Amino acid sequence: MVKVRADKIDEVTKAVEDGTLRTSGSNDILTIALETPEYSGCVRGVGTGISHKMYFKTPRCKTQSSQQQMMQTHLEQQSLHIEELNKKFNLIASLLTPDQLSKMQELVQSNVVQSNHISEKASCTAKKEKKMKHLLRK
Incomplete structure (x- = not known):
C-alpha cells in the first residue's frame, strides 16, 4: 500500500515537472497523489481554528487585483486601437x-452630435457612407 502511494507521488511529481499537470493552492501534489481533497476551514496537522488563509498567508482580495489587471489590459488595447485610428486618419x-x-471634419462633428439619435441599422450606415463619398467628390 505504501509503495503504491509512493509511486503515485512520483508519477504526479513528474507530471507537474513536465507541465502536463498543474497544481495550485490546496490542490497540491500530495492531495492529488493521496486522493484526499483538502476541506475548507481547517489545515491538517496544525490544530483547530487555523484556516488556509491564516496558515498560508494568501492575499484577501485576489479577485480585485485580477480585475484591475484585466482593466489595465483592456485600457492598453484601447490605447493601441486609438493610435491605429489616428495613424489612419492622418494618412x-x-x-x-x-x-x-x-468638409470631412464638419461631417464627423455633426455625426458625433447626432450619434445619440441615429439608428445603428445597416440602412442608416449605408446612407451615411454615400453622403460622405458624395461630399468628398465635391
Missing part, C-alpha cells in the same frame, strides 16, 4: 485637399 487627411478635409 487619409494627407491625401485630401484642405477643402475636402474641412
Whole structure:
C-alpha cells in the first residue's frame, strides 16, 4: 500500500515537472497523489481554528487585483486601437485637399452630435457612407 502511494507521488511529481499537470493552492501534489481533497476551514496537522488563509498567508482580495489587471489590459488595447485610428486618419487627411478635409471634419462633428439619435441599422450606415463619398467628390 505504501509503495503504491509512493509511486503515485512520483508519477504526479513528474507530471507537474513536465507541465502536463498543474497544481495550485490546496490542490497540491500530495492531495492529488493521496486522493484526499483538502476541506475548507481547517489545515491538517496544525490544530483547530487555523484556516488556509491564516496558515498560508494568501492575499484577501485576489479577485480585485485580477480585475484591475484585466482593466489595465483592456485600457492598453484601447490605447493601441486609438493610435491605429489616428495613424489612419492622418494618412487619409494627407491625401485630401484642405477643402475636402474641412468638409470631412464638419461631417464627423455633426455625426458625433447626432450619434445619440441615429439608428445603428445597416440602412442608416449605408446612407451615411454615400453622403460622405458624395461630399468628398465635391
